[in-house]
Amino acid sequence: MAVEHFTWADKIAGELLKRGRKHIVHGMWTPSGYFHIGNARGELLVPAMVARAVKDAGGSARQNFLADDFDDMDKVPAGIAVNAEKYNEFLGKPLRECPSPVKGYDNWASYFTELALEDMEKFTEKPKFHSVYDEYRKGKYDKVIRIVLDNAGKVRDLWEIIAGTHKPENWLPVMVVCENCGRSATTKAVSWDGKKLGYVCSEAREYAKPCRHEGEIIPRKGNVKLPWRVHWPATWFVFGTTFESAGKDHFTKGGSVDTGHAFMREVFGKEPPYQVGTEFIQLAGQKISGSRGNVITLKDWLEVAEPELLRFMMISYQPSTAIDFDMHSGKLFLLEQRHHESEAVYYGQKSLGEKRDSQLKREYMLSQVKKPAKQMPVQLDYSLLTMVVQMYPHKSMGKIIELLHSLKALKKDKLAKGDEQRISVMINRARVWVEKYAPDDLKLKLNETAPLLNLTEDEIDAVFTLSKELSKDWTEQDLQSRIYEIAREEDVEPRRFFQILYKILLNRESGPRLGPFIIVVGKEKIREILDTLKK
Ligand SMILES: [Zn+2]
Structure with missing residues (x-):
């Protein structure tokens, strides 16, 4: 089947289908703080749209969402309301083993993960969830850890060639979880005989002290984890990932994408997934962080906008484009207008030319969580x-x-x-x-009395003529027309007259259509306000 490349998701699907019919798309997020719309872009919606596009083009796709909860807590993120000192003893331990910031949840990671999962399926077909911590403990990474240990020299060489970081001769690219203190950032693996792994807990970190324990373990079921640059490709290997979006910062020369691809090919003997770099969403020029205060979570989004609108934002911008958004300005309204336009085009109520229509229709389809209704839904500004x-x-x-x-x-x-x-x-x-x-x-309130305005006599006359005529019966449309006529009769430019009326009634330069607006607010009420205008 020919694939029409109307959106970036369809283009990526086209590339993926050249490689094979079956795909595993993948998002991975560290649950150290709130899952926000920036995380949702790269780790949930970009993969979700690629999966949909692959299916629409005749392939098959499954989506995984991984919480990287084996990751250590290295600090308490700013803006999360906890007593940071209480967490000192947990620094350097997996997020899954640190206490929850809020009562009623098992641990730090599960609090943020549960919040994220709760709203996810409103935005997309629910991906298959995996806890990395649990997967390590179930032994899913055992094989790949063994491959890494057996090929430690190769990993070390590639790391040095690609990233330019020199590692000592006997260095082993694994992190042992200390049997005594439970930390992995403070340990150093010192020997590997093909079966047993020796380690010492000797490495001081800014946030955690080593306990000096020395031990020997058989690496299995989560007693060893991999450093990020190896953990990432190991995860592709474990899950068979064929597509992943990742933060653009990983794509620098010699960065973790470059090393990940090399480890995947040279050490694990597999092709790395097709990857795209996804940019951040900025909030009014500021990078979003997972801490409260400067974050829009999925729940925040649902309070004020439909999930389709967030999807539409994602599909209508290339993943590599930084999006600047905020809730306070008119950006949400504009986004909705654009979404409505694509909806009208999809339902054949509007046309912007054949090529643009095809693109908008496709963007609309991918923005929908469910199948679009038969009839165009009601639209409201x-x-x-x-x-x-x-x-x-x-x-x-x-x-x-x-x-x-x-x-x-x-x-x-x-x-x-x-x-x-x-x-x-x-x-x-x-x-x-x-x-x-x-x-x-944008806060709107009906005035009790008219503000002081510098009006001409004609303009004042026009206001009072309207006020008098409000005692008559009017249909909304007739009243609307009559306001124009009054302006002309009193030699006031109609646009100016409307501005004056908005100013008197609402303290604004513009507003809703006045005829209907006056009828609905009540002619008497409007008349009272108009009559407070100083002659
Ligand atoms: Zn220790």
């Missing part, structure tokens, strides 16, 4: 919704839907099954957005 929920904090859902109809905001006369549900979810999300993220200039 996010920024308008944030105004509506601010104007009517206490209105029932039914009343708000009526209001949205009257504002012509629903863009369809008859709601289909599921539309009301979608609207009510969107309304709740808009409410949270206003409460948590709205900057001052």
Whole structure:
């Protein structure tokens, strides 16, 4: 089957299918802090979209998500509300063996992992989860550790040639978990006779002291782990990984991608996976970290936006492009407009030219978690919704839907099954957005009295003419037209007149369509405000 390369995911799928029909795509994350949308990009959604594209092109793909919870805690990340001193005794131990920062969870790693997994399946078909700690303990890495030990010289040479780091002659590329103190960062393997591995706990770290224990073990079931540069390709070997996205920083010359590929080919005798470098998501110019305060978790996202929107963000940017995003500015609204546009194109309600349409349709399909509905779902302008929920904090859902109809905001006369549900979810999300993220200039409140404005006599006359006429019966559309007429009759430029009215009513330069808006707020109420304008 010919593969149409409309998105980066389809291009990658095309490359993968040249190599074979069956694929294992792979994401791996260290659960030292919160799983955020930047992690989700590289470790969850880029692989998920590649897997979908492989399947759509006729191949088969399975997705793994690995928590690298055998990794040590080397510091308590900033911004996580724990007494850092209490963790001093755990530094240098696996994240799985450090106490949870929050009561009710087994350990540090499981707290952050459970949070991540909880929301994951709302964003994608749930990947198969693996705990690296458990896999080592089950013995899944035993064979590969033996290969590494038997080929220690080769590993050492490749490491030196590629990364330029010299290791001593008798150096062994493994980390023994000290039987006495439980740390691996403080141990040094000193001998390997093909069966037994000797070690000493002698290496001082900034964050952990060695306990001086000396011992000999048979490497098996998690008593030995591999240093990152070897652990990574060993994981490809263990899981048969054929595709992985990784942080762009790994791709520097002589970096862990280069050594990983060499170890995979030369030591494990396998082809390395196809890899793409994925850039960070920045929050208003700042790198996201896993600590609270400067992070958007999947849960944070779901509070204000649909999961499809995050997928759309990921598919519409190349993984190698840094994305600058934040919740406070209009970026979320713009993203949604773009998503709506792709939706309209997908359902044939809009066209931007054949080539662009094909691309947008494909982006829309890949942005969907489930199969798209038969009928185009109702679309609502996010920024308008944030105004509506601010104007009517206490209105029932039914009343708000009526209001949205009257504002012509629903863009369809008859709601289909599921539309009301979608609207009510969107309304709740808009409410949270206003409460948590709205900057001052997007906060909307009906004025009690008109602000002081520097108006001409004509402009003042126009305001009072409108006020008087509000006592009559009006349909929304007729009132809207009448506002234009009043402006013209009073020699005021209509755009200027609307600006003045928004200023008087909302302290803004623009706002919702005034005819419907006035009817819904109530003509009497509007009249009261207009009449406070100083003559
Ligand atoms: Zn020790």
